[in-house]
Amino acid sequence: xxxxxxxxxxxxxxxxxxxxxxxxxxxxxxxxxxxxxxxxxxxxxxxxxxxxxxxxxxxxxxxxxxxxxxxxxxxxxxxxxxxxxxxxxxxxxxxxxxxxxxxxxxxxxxxxxx
Amino acid sequence: xxxxxxxxxxxxxxxxxxxxxxxxxxxxxxxxxxxxxxxxxxxxxxxxxxxxxxxxxxxxxxxxxxxxxxxxxxxxxxxxxxxxxxxxxxxxxxxxxxxxxxxxxxxxxxxxxxxxx
Numbered sequence: 001x002x003x004x005x006x007x008x009x010x011x012x013x014x015x016x017x018x019x020x021x022x023x024x025x026x027x028x029x030x031x032x033x034x035x036x037x038x039x040x041x042x043x044x045x046x047x048x049x050x051x052x053x054x055x056x057x058x059x060x061x062x063x064x065x066x067x068x069x070x071x072x073x074x075x076x077x078x079x080x081x082x083x084x085x086x087x088x089x090x091x092x093x094x095x096x097x098x099x100x101x102x103x104x105x106x107x108x109x110x111x112x113x114x
Numbered sequence: 115x116x117x118x119x120x121x122x123x124x125x126x127x128x129x130x131x132x133x134x135x136x137x138x139x140x141x142x143x144x145x146x147x148x149x150x151x152x153x154x155x156x157x158x159x160x161x162x163x164x165x166x167x168x169x170x171x172x173x174x175x176x177x178x179x180x181x182x183x184x185x186x187x188x189x190x191x192x193x194x195x196x197x198x199x200x201x202x203x204x205x206x207x208x209x210x211x212x213x214x215x216x217x218x219x220x221x222x223x224x225x226x227x228x229x230x231x
Contacts, residue, residue, distance in 0.1 A: 009154070035219070043202060045157075045222040091156060101147070101172065102220060104156035 002027045004094050006105035013082055014113050021077040021108045023092030029053075031097035034068065034075045039089040039107070051075065082112045116141045118223035120205050125228045127192070127199070135190045135226045137205030146188035147206040147220060150174060157204060163188055192228065200230045 003026040013019050025034065036048040049059060051068050059066045063080045079086055089109050093102040118139045127133045139146065145164050149157040159172030163182040177196025182188055188207075192199045206220040 004156075037222075043204075043225040043227075045204065045206075047219060047221065050219050101159050101162060102157075104158075106154075106156045 002029075002032075002094050002096050002099065002103045004092050004103055004105035006090075006092055006108050008108045009106070010109045010111070012111040012113060015084055016081050018078060018080050019082050019110065019112075021079075021090050021092075021110065023075045023077065023105060025073050025075065025092070025094045027073075027094060027096055029096040029098060033095045035093040035095070035102065036066065036075075036077050037091045037093065039091065041088070045091070048077075079110075084112045084114055086110060087112045118205060118207055118221060120203075120223040120226050122226060123224065125226055127228065127230050129230055130194045132191055132193050133199075133228065135192065135203055135205075135228070137188045137190065137223060138186055139188075139205075139207045139221075139223075140186060141207055141221060142185075143207035143209055143221070144185065145208045146182070147208075148172075148178075148180065148188070148190045149204045149206065151202040151204060151225075160190065160203075199228055202227050 005024045032053045034051045037045040039045050049066055056068050065078045067076045089107045091107045092105045095102050121136045147162040148160040150160055151157050158174050160174055160178050161169055161172050161180045163169035166182055166185050169180050169182050177193055179191045202225050204225045205223040208220045
């Protein structure tokens, strides 16, 4: 069965600090996909990134970076030089090759204080 | 602009009443989904549909019903059998499996917040 764990329920940092959101997943499939979504206060989920299980290269997009490590079943998300606009709930999600659905973690509420 | 619309944004219901939440997309996506989100929790799948006139139960389908008569529309009915319906409901859509560029990447609507009085 597929499962996603985001152990950090809430994180609060001061603006310009770097922050890492952890995501650990469980799956029996060799082919799977990992996602990160952002949910701002408005409620709508915004897609950030997708990674397939065969691509372990880290990815950087502006201040955002993702570290995918199959050896530890982790897909962590780092925000560099955080800004107040980064305040949101962030969800990690997993989809197995055979499944037609996403399984979400509990989410991490990130608050960036000015 | 392509996207997903959900209406209404806020919905109030009396106990014992059925209520239908609307979800419409103009992204030409085949697959559509309904999720429920409770405070401080992740999203849980209620129902999903891969093609018109076909849908499957998700993890928490009891007390809910759906229909998929048109590709663009996937309404969710919260019935009186749902014991605790107060929650935030999100609709999503995606391209069908097999299109590698966007496999299972789901696009979400703005959500409907349902409150039972």
